[in-house]
Amino acid sequence: MQVAKNSVITIDYHVTDTDGEVVDEGREPIVYLHGGYDDIFPKIEEALQGKAVGESVQVKLQPDEAFGDYDASLVQIEPRKDFPKELQVGMQFEGGPEDGGEDDFVIYRVTDIADDKVVLDGNHPLAGMALIFTCTVTAVRAASAEEVEHGHVHHPDDEDACH
16 A cells, blocks of 8 residues: 555654754654645655655755744743742743733743743744654555544544544
């Protein structure tokens, strides 16, 4: 069976930056619904179209094809007193504009702690980076009608995912 619309694809993968440094070693395979469901970056989906189990592809993604350009406006400096006592670089907090709606919330990472200030960054850690995504198709199966209707893969051990 080949990779086609409305098929469930399993790939082993790893991601490097353009200098060859590993940014995601792909410890767990990616399982996604193929065919424009936004389960994987479109350029990767396009490269996998028509491939069979055992075939590999390598795709270079520019920032706008992956995690977006770096947005300096998503960096904020906040008073240290507004955070829990136990605070470390790398911790994440959800936040957003006071006048924003539910969809405006962003996950902010703590990137620096200095004296009475905390630096928060709402950019994805890989924003602004060109990436090289290398993968091998390890399984292809037809999606169920329910998976197609819901627009994502249903995992057998995750029965309550859509309920």
